[in-house]
Amino acid sequence: MEYKYQEIEQKWQQYWREHGTYKTEVDRNKPKFYVLDMFPYPSGAGLHVGHPLGYIASDIYARYKRQCGFNVLHPMGYDAYGLPAEQYAIQTGQHPEVTTVKNIARYREQLDKIGFCYDWDREVRTCDPAYYKWTQWAFLKMFKSYYNTAREQARPIDELVAHFEAHGTEGCNAACGTEEHFTAQQWNAMSKVERNDVLMNYRIAYRGNTMVNWCAQLGTVLANDEVSEGVSIRGGYPVEQKMMSQWCLRVSAYAARLLRDLDTVDWTESIKETQRNWIGRSEGAEMLFPVAGSDLQLLIFTTRADTIFGVTFMVLAPESEYEEQVVTPAQRAAVDAYLDEVKHKTERERMIEKKVSGVFTGSYAVNPITGNEIPIYISDYVLAGYGTGAIMAVPAHDSRDYAFARHFDLPIVPLIEGADVSEESFDAKDGIMTNSSNDRLQLNGLQVKEAIAKTKAYIEQTGIGRVKVNYRLRDAIFSRQRYWGEPFPIYYDADGQPQALDESQLPLQLPEVDKFLPTETGEPPLGRAKNWVTADGQPLELCTMPGFAGSSAYYLRYMDPHNDHALVDKQVDEYWRQVDLYVGGTEHATGHLIYSRFWNKFLYDYGYVCEAEPFKKLVNQGMIQGRSNFVYRIKDTNKFVSLNLKKDYDVTPIHVDVNIVKADALDIEKFRQWRPEFQDAEFILENGKYICGWAIEKMSKSMFNVVNPDDIVERYGADTLRLYEMFLGPVEASKPWDTNGIDGVNRFLKRTWALFFKGDDVRVTDDKATADELKSIHKLIKKVSGDIETFSYNTSVAAFMICVNELTAMKTASREVLEPLVVLLAPFAPHIAEELWHTLGHDTTVCDAQWPKWNEDYLKESTIKYTVMIKGRPRFNIEVPAGTDAAEVERVALSHEGAAKWLEGATPKKVIVVPNKLVNVVL
């Protein structure tokens, strides 16, 4: 019987569907295992062969764990809100929901063909009201919470209100945007609106006036991780900094925990490092610099407190709150001109120019240690969003301050012995301090590190500052001026104050609009919705939530996807707990993977979830690049010359669809049909073939190098696709897709098939297996069992090939060997395994067949082969019975005829016997 993959795959996919083979329920008699893929955004282009790479890897693991006796949760869903569908809607008027549903259907069809073991009853879609009800619910919780820094957890905002009523801000231990102080009396005297304003400074989900990344072309604000090098990641449009009132999440309050708990998860070092960078912890000190002739004090942040004696000027960010109070009337015009100039530059322009610019405010600050008066400047090299938005400038030891000092001709005072600052600053935190002592503080002669510690201690004692840890991690901007996203469960009261909808009113459904564009008055698209008000007529929020809102807790919803009363039932959560294995791309390192951790920690603080981290182990699959093919057209003709003959002609390379090329040979007929202009194309062939050139590029439509998994499935079958994707190389590595090698994997499956059938008959017997057969299969069991745990699927596939070749050569027909082979193969190539499993007479699914264990006894060798090395080279082999001791091995080696030949009469200085491996004879 022939291996008819199409029949087999359809048959078993249908069987699994009808039998609910992959349905998962809580089962407290079994240990659980949660395997998750990052759910896809269903784009209009469909899947290409790169997408399933991670899905296949996790599917293999999930199936393997199930065969090992675990109750495996392995769900899939769709990140359905997003910009592309909305941009498409703007262009075509087609409702984003329509395109989204269509794309999801296409994705599902493609996924189904590959034979994944997803429990589709648990599917989630972020745009489904039953799903986003819980996104909105979590937002409301955040709105009604503040972060208690002493307890290190989110607490109800009412607790903070009670604290304010009794004690004011004294000892409130609350994370906030800007630090403020008031007494209980002051709080109690505030109006409702004033109190609301104050609380916004503490809420975890808050509306705040912040610097945002505004993208005019997209008509919306973007989060930091959605912007790269001054342009939007989606679309590449310029992004500018703008002060706007936006919904934000106080992610920064969780910075310390997000950093610390990285040590508890099993992720790659590189992605943890990326997150550490993004969180950006830096230890330093805040210090107050009085302004001369005023009560005002400038608060600055520095990590180099030791350089206090070298401060020769101060710099404020253009957006600094101090600006008003510090600028003298004489400098007003100059400052305004500068601020105007800065404001009109986008961040991108600012970065490209990198020109030193700034303006003097007219005021001077007093160095609290030296008492020197130093000028205060404003410059855009100081960022408003980091630290306090003001710095003490030490040009001798900071390259940015140095450049500024040079430009404005300010003094540069070196503070480290031997530092030459005539050409550039000395930034290293290393050396002996000098020029740094007076009657208040003596740093001369100390190492930089000691000096930092001593200065910090001094400023704490004297109250001119305090030790402070700063984080680079900013709060997440949470509103988007867009249509296709979750509506905020927020309305505005008569005073214009944002108020929470009651939980009972969730989900607040996304309304219909006539167009997906902003209103004439510049309001977001929801401004077009009719009756976008509460039951008693109060206006609802017009912004929607960003893409990462729906993806932040989806892994929890899979545990209990149909629950109307909770995001996830407490007991269900306590069973599934957290994702044991999460597979996805590195591109989410500073987005989704931070937001999810934050979101999870917030829920954890309230006990809604039982684990502090959502994803225990993370595996990042690499990107599959495209392998483009080229044909070479001779200039000004319709004649094409084969790759190795092109040097004799003046040619233009043209991308050609990789699907009409096989092993770099062009299918000339298909090429002529491909495009009308090539209909009459002529060819100069080599060896009767047209050989195409190739290059590795991103897989994209415009390069004609997109390989569709459906085509591979049709031509070779899903099992071949699965095996081949794994065989291509390590899951984590990025590599180009190259269909050329797929035949080898396909041949392997055919050979495997041939072990079971001869003609139309099953050739499997109940005969006892031979020792060699048992050895072959047990070697495989051991190898594959080890490889799966470390995701070394490529070497597993290689081991399968070796084993099947051995069994074929031995003409193995014994069930004792072939049955475990089928079970091992099941995670990798489930369809053929299922077919063979049933061929062997089983009527249950191979998914539940128990993963075999290897027996070391079968692997034991009766004799051990030693390689004898002389003069650092392998010279000959000896064979001794297993268990021979080292001295005997040495004796056998040295008495071998080869020893005499290679030693040439010399006496060995030393002989090293490595057990079961080799004998090294040193002269």
Add this chain to the structure above:
RNA sequence: GCGCCUGUGGCGAAAUUGGCAGACGCGCCAGACUUAGGAUCUGGUAACGCAAGUUGUGUAGGUUCGAGUCCUAUCAGGCGCACCA
């Protein structure tokens, strides 16, 4: 600039704790069988050399009986952060 990762045949890649470098596959070469094909099977395939042999894991050193693997320096490529004080 700072941090992280990766460098192995014509290609994708293997190589437990340092122990015969290049498993497995593609491609290529030779052969078998064939109503000839982009089918199947067998053998070969790191480089140099007729050979014995020698050289080989980006480069240069070091540790070691022994280094792809460990250490130091350096080069190249990729990724992340980046006026972050």
